[in-house]
Amino acid sequence: MLCDICKKREATIHIKEVKNGKCISTNLCPECAKEKELSGGLGAFGFNLAEVIFNVGKMSEADKNALPSENKENKEAKEKASSLICPECGWNLAKMRRSGGKLGCPQCYKTFAKWVNMAVEQVQRSSVHVGKRPGKSGRSANAINMEIDKLQLDLASAVSAEEYERAAQFRDRINALKAELAELKAMEGKK
Amino acid sequence: MNQAIKRLLQNPAGFLTPASADGIALSSRIRLSRNLSYLPFPIASTQESAARVVAEVSAVCAASSFTGGRKGAFFEIGELDELERLLLLERRLASNELIKSKLPAALAVSKDERCAVMVNEEDHLRIQVLSPGFDLEGCWKKISCLEEELGNVLEFSWDDELGYLTECPTNVGTGMRASVMLHLPGLVMTDQINATIHGIRKLGLAVRGIYGEGSDNSGRLFQVSNQITLGETEESIMEQLSAVIRQLIEYERRARRALLDKDRFALLDHVGRSYGLLQNSYKLTTAEAIEALSAVRFGVDLGLFQNLKIDTVNELFLELNPGHLQMRSALALPESEQAVLRAKLFRTKLREQA
Numbered sequence: 001m002l003c004d005i006c007k008k009r010e011a012t013i014h015i016k017e018v019k020n021g022k023c024i025s026t027n028l029c030p031e032c033a034k035e036k037e038l039s040g041g042l043g044a045f046g047f048n049l050a051e052v053i054f055n056v057g058k059m060s061e062a063d064k065n066a067l068p069s070e071n072k073e074n075k076e077a078k079e080k081a082s083s084l085i086c087p088e089c090g091w092n093l094a095k096m097r098r099s100g101g102k103l104g105c106p107q108c109y110k111t112f113a114k115w116v117n118m119a120v121e122q123v124q125r126s127s128v129h130v131g132k133r134p135g136k137s138g139r140s141a142n143a144i145n146m147e148i149d150k151l152q153l154d155l156a157s158a159v160s161a162e163e164y165e166r167a168a169q170f171r172d173r174i175n176a177l178k179a180e181l182a183e184l185k186a187m188e189g190k191k
Numbered sequence: 192m193n194q195a196i197k198r199l200l201q202n203p204a205g206f207l208t209p210a211s212a213d214g215i216a217l218s219s220r221i222r223l224s225r226n227l228s229y230l231p232f233p234i235a236s237t238q239e240s241a242a243r244v245v246a247e248v249s250a251v252c253a254a255s256s257f258t259g260g261r262k263g264a265f266f267e268i269g270e271l272d273e274l275e276r277l278l279l280l281e282r283r284l285a286s287n288e289l290i291k292s293k294l295p296a297a298l299a300v301s302k303d304e305r306c307a308v309m310v311n312e313e314d315h316l317r318i319q320v321l322s323p324g325f326d327l328e329g330c331w332k333k334i335s336c337l338e339e340e341l342g343n344v345l346e347f348s349w350d351d352e353l354g355y356l357t358e359c360p361t362n363v364g365t366g367m368r369a370s371v372m373l374h375l376p377g378l379v380m381t382d383q384i385n386a387t388i389h390g391i392r393k394l395g396l397a398v399r400g401i402y403g404e405g406s407d408n409s410g411r412l413f414q415v416s417n418q419i420t421l422g423e424t425e426e427s428i429m430e431q432l433s434a435v436i437r438q439l440i441e442y443e444r445r446a447r448r449a450l451l452d453k454d455r456f457a458l459l460d461h462v463g464r465s466y467g468l469l470q471n472s473y474k475l476t477t478a479e480a481i482e483a484l485s486a487v488r489f490g491v492d493l494g495l496f497q498n499l500k501i502d503t504v505n506e507l508f509l510e511l512n513p514g515h516l517q518m519r520s521a522l523a524l525p526e527s528e529q530a531v532l533r534a535k536l537f538r539t540k541l542r543e544q545a
Binding site for chain 2: 088089090091095099100101102103104105106109116119120123124125126127128129130131132133134135147
């Protein structure tokens with residue numbers, strides 16, 4: 001098997017990661033792995049965000065270039081991307097790259113959604129927020145339900161691994177969240 | 192000198208004092224990144240839009256039950272001189288990015304120095320709560336209240352799916368970074384620190400040395416923090432971090448016992464020499480003082496000093512810094528003169544508690 005980065009040397013390092021329920025495998029040769037590690041970029045942590053976003057972009061571009069029929073399309077996509085400007089603050093991809101992956105304003109999250117999603121996928125555990133929300137009432141029913149769903153999966157896997165202590169913790173958390181949910185519904189009923 | 196800065200100098204730093212019974216964890220910190228929804232992030236700000244952020248946040252901080260009125264102080268960074276800025280940095284109230292900001296930037300601080308709001312750092316608001324010892328739970332309770340108080344008036348940028356939107360996507364979601372500062376001389380001296388750091392990083396947490404990396408870290412002080420900010424609740428992020436911290440504290444305890452068992456006199460000699468250096472020098476560089484003080488702190492934890500209190504040691508970790516030294520003498524001094532002052536500080540303090 002050839003290395004995913006250089007596509008020349010034999011891959012001897014195989015990394016398997018489970019993200020959002022999907023198994024992603026990466027195969028690297030020792031040279032490329034070392035380089036990744038030195039630049040702090042092996043896996044999702046200790047990375048340089050700009051490098052992650054733009055190298056990934058570059059890699060797939062190189063792939064596309066290898067196929068002559070897609071060359072034109074690729075060029076157009078590239079031109080389109082480089083002329084992308086946030087209507088709200090004037091931010092563009094060049095500025096994003098120079099600043100190490102930063103954005104100019106809240107609207108940029110929509111303008112550069114494709115790049116933001118790539119960054120989020122590399123860096124974060126999932127792409128949906130489940131924590132604190134604005135407003136005194138705390139989190140929405142939706143977010144609580146989502147966390148319950150997630151915990152139920154955790155609970156099932158803990159049970160099947162016979163880790164009963166952990167399973168009990170998940171169960172308690174689920175019960176607490178269900179109580180929170182009931183309270184929230186009662187409050188909305190009053191309104 | 193700025194009057195509010197002067198008041199800060201008269202009090203012990205909120206993040207270090209009083210020291211917790213557990214000598215290993217020095218302090219805990221949580222920060223939340225928030226931005227106003229209707230203005231560009233600092234990196235794309237104009238002077239005008241940044242000034243508007245400062246004006247709006249300062250009004251809310253002035254009315255806050257944490258930082259308002261006589262309960263706190265508000266600093267416009269541009270009005271402070273270099274030493275005053277350095278002092279805020281050393282007390283962990285301001286970051287390097289904030290004090291070097293070219294935009295209008297500000298800092299609100301509570302009287303006990305446990306709560307602070309940085310304005311126009313990487314995000315419009317960097318709300319932070321500090322606490323001595325290992326107390327993420329306490330930090331979280333307080334910062335939730337402070338954040339809600341600010342969020343009731345200010346409109347924070349928010350997306351139903353991504354959560355709180357931040358200048359850098361590495362902070363999006365909760366916008367939370369929780370960290371604990373640890374003193375790990377046992378793991379450094381038993382040569383386990385690099386492997387430990389490597390292991391922690393594999394768990395998706397960040398570790399950085401306060402004065403260098405791994406075994407080259409002269410103060411043997413490390414900060415462990417979460418990296419992930421999206422897809423988990425704040426509580427679950429904190430719980431995962433806390434589990435690792437508890438384990439690290441246990442490893443450090445074991446390493447200390449191993450050191451004492453293996454070569455008690457080598458360890459005593461190391462601590463004793465460091466104490467001698469601090470007590471008898473007439474010139475001390477920052478690096479020398481940090482290295483020796485770290486060893487003395489280790490000695491205090493091991494119960495080798497009857498009269499030297501851990502609070503005094505923690506306080507010295509702060510006072511030995513260039514900003515504090517120069518502010519106390521009310522003068523900007525060249526490094527060689529700072530070294531003389533620093534040595535004098537240690538001779539006096541250690542003889543008081545000999």
